Amino acid sequence: MIAEGGIVYGCAFEKPFSIKHIRCSSADELEKLKSSKYVQSNLAGIHSQIANDLKNGKKVLFIGTPCQVATVALYTKKFGTNLFTVDVICHGVPSIQLFKSSLPTDIVECNIDKLTFRDDTAYRLKIYKSGKIIYKRELHIDLYMKGFFKAIFCRDSCHECKYTRSERVSDLTIGDFWGVDKSQIHTNTDYGLSLALVNSEKGHAMLRNIVSEVNMVERPMEEAIAGNKQLRFPMKKTWRSKIFKTLYPICGFKCSAVCSMPDIVLKNMIIRK
Numbered sequence: 001m002i003a004e005g006g007i008v009y010g011c012a013f014e015k016p017f018s019i020k021h022i023r024c025s026s027a028d029e030l031e032k033l034k035s036s037k038y039v040q041s042n043l044a045g046i047h048s049q050i051a052n053d054l055k056n057g058k059k060v061l062f063i064g065t066p067c068q069v070a071t072v073a074l075y076t077k078k079f080g081t082n083l084f085t086v087d088v089i090c091h092g093v094p095s096i097q098l099f100k101s102s103l104p105t106d107i108v109e110c111n112i113d114k115l116t117f118r119d120d121t122a123y124r125l126k127i128y129k130s131g132k133i134i135y136k137r138e139l140h141i142d143l144y145m146k147g148f149f150k151a152i153f154c155r156d157s158c159h160e161c162k163y164t165r166s167e168r169v170s171d172l173t174i175g176d177f178w179g180v181d182k183s184q185i186h187t188n189t190d191y192g193l194s195l196a197l198v199n200s201e202k203g204h205a206m207l208r209n210i211v212s213e214v215n216m217v218e219r220p221m222e223e224a225i226a227g228n229k230q231l232r233f234p235m236k237k238t239w240r241s242k243i244f245k246t247l248y249p250i251c252g253f254k255c256s257a258v259c260s261m262p263d264i265v266l267k268n269m270i271i272r273k
């Protein structure tokens with residue numbers, strides 16, 4: 001997209017401590033979009049910027065959650081056909097405020113440069129300042145990620161999400177290829193295996209453009225759907241989120257997270273012993 005003079009919009013960490021969509025017009029800027037941020041991304045001002053780019057005849061690629069893609073596609077419908085979209089398979093987003101409350105205050109307040117939530121297949125929070133990791137949280141002690149996987153902290157509307165289905169709103173959908181029949185994959189998957197669903201001719205064109213740069217194997221759609229619940233239905237609201245949401249305003253993140261996942265916390269303690 002960039003090589004063709006287009007613009008890419010995607011989610012980045014921005015100082016001071018925000019997760020938001022940004023506009024990228026050079027390949028260097030794309031670095032900031034890499035890696036999933038498991039927090040709701042702020043789209044303030046983005047729709048009108050995309051509309052302006054489209055009005056000025058630019059090609060635009062927007063990458064985001066399916067609900068974000070739907071709003072961008074609707075908002076820019078009247079500005080021609082130069083919008084390309086990629087959505088991530090999504091099972092819900094917690095707010096940035098909630099994520100911050102899971103961190104030590106000094107980390108939140110020390111003007112960090114960058115954060116990452118995973119190293120390829122391993123979920124591991126890392127927070128950087130001046131080129132150094134100043135905070136690291138492994139999955140087994142990470143109450144935020146544990147609760148994220150169980151959809152305890154996500155927005156209420158995520159539990160009723162109408163985009164968690166195999167018919168997608170974007171041109172291309174990306175996700176983790178859980179449930180793949182590994183016997184059919186004859187390439188190194190140590191760094192993970194992504195899923196790409198082609199949803200339109202534009203999506204097909206995007207994938208064709210990168211075909212020489214990736215190892216790609218065509219698999220049946222049923223395999224993707226069977227392995228990934230969020231291609232079938234939204235994450236259910238359980239007793240866990242009810243407990244968390246009741247306790248959180250009174251006793252804060254840690255106590256509410258432990259009370260909403262006592263079994264998971266206990267299991268982790270036993271495994272580590």
Ligand SMILES: Cc1cc2nc3c(=O)[nH]c(=O)nc-3n(C[C@H](O)[C@H](O)[C@H](O)COP(=O)(O)OP(=O)(O)OC[C@H]3O[C@@H](n4cnc5c(N)ncnc54)[C@H](O)[C@@H]3O)c2cc1C
Binds near residue numbers: 091
């Ligand atoms: C909140 C969230 C929930 C997810 N849930 C699932 C799931 O249940 N099942 C599944 O298979 N995959 C899920 N994913 C997708 C998965 O994490 C990877 O993004 C996907 O496998 C592609 O990996 P990648 O390394 O190629 O791309 P990545 O480096 O992860 O990034 C792809 C693009 O995602 C965009 N992005 C990153 N964070 C956000 C965000 N917070 N909001 C909007 N856009 C963002 C960036 O613009 C980036 O360009 C989720 C992603 C997010 C952000």
